[in-house]
Amino acid sequence: MKKETKNLALKRLSAYLSEKKLRATSQREIILGTFIDMGKHTTAEELYEALKKFDSSIGHATVYRALRLFVDAEIARELNFNDGSVRYESIVGKEPHDHIICKKCGAMVEFLDESIRQAQDEIAKKYGYALKNRSHILFGVCPKCRR
Amino acid sequence: MKKETKNLALKRLSAYLSEKKLRATSQREIILGTFIDMGKHTTAEELYEALKKFDSSIGHATVYRALRLFVDAEIARELNFNDGSVRYESIVGKEPHDHIICKKCGAMVEFLDESIRQAQDEIAKKYGYALKNRSHILFGVCPKCRR
């Protein structure tokens, strides 16, 4: 299942690369594979560290450039949890969703609320905007930390 | 009306300062007054530049520290439009609201949707979180830029 996600992501990458006449490099494949393996909400720095473990030759800049590429290719999306660095999450084979995060311990829940999505669509329509991304993050204190 | 907002903000600041046994300094007053005057979605850097115009002695760090103070005092809130720096907005005498922003030109509309607020409350309740902040920003292409 993780394997399938990875294949799907790689397929999407190569489709995007050939569509845009960009080059398929081993780095891009390796970075994408590692990114998918890591699970979610990854920092460029965290991904760079993970990559170093089995291919120490991949540079800092390449990781940053690859992540931007993945966003353009609609393989990943940016998340900003206001913790100092941008995080990336794979959107391959995933339901759209939002996040609620504990301000104390960082515990996070993903949720999907259809009524919110619809309201967002209506708002965009009302103001004549073509909706591209939705950044919706709730901050609170989780049950454990409330005790 | 702007005057009243400013007075309200200053009052809230001094209440917070005495509650927390912190000191009322002229810098804090000046920074708050200028912040309110500037209107909304201000960067620390922008505020610093504005301040330099009539009091060149206020330092960088003081502006950053003051803005954090205003957030703690519930005079301002942080906004992250993913444009590289944190923005601050006064919440004194204002309805709660969210933003929809044009990815091309930056045009921005504020909106308030009660159904979204309620859905957020329900989600927080469902997962047992005590809701503290809501970060909800939509990105799209505005009517002008779509033409």
Next chain:
DNA sequence: GTCTCTGCAAAGCATTTGCATGTAC
């Protein structure tokens, strides 16, 4: 007088950029 606040400059991060070299096509 004490303790906090300020201004300055330096430090700290995350991210981007310039450039020479490498490599996909």
Next chain:
DNA sequence: GTACATGCAAATGCTTTGCAGAGAC
């Protein structure tokens, strides 16, 4: 062979911090 991609190191931009002196209470 010709772009485009990469790695490196330097640069950039935002924000924080350490510290000595200034100011509030």
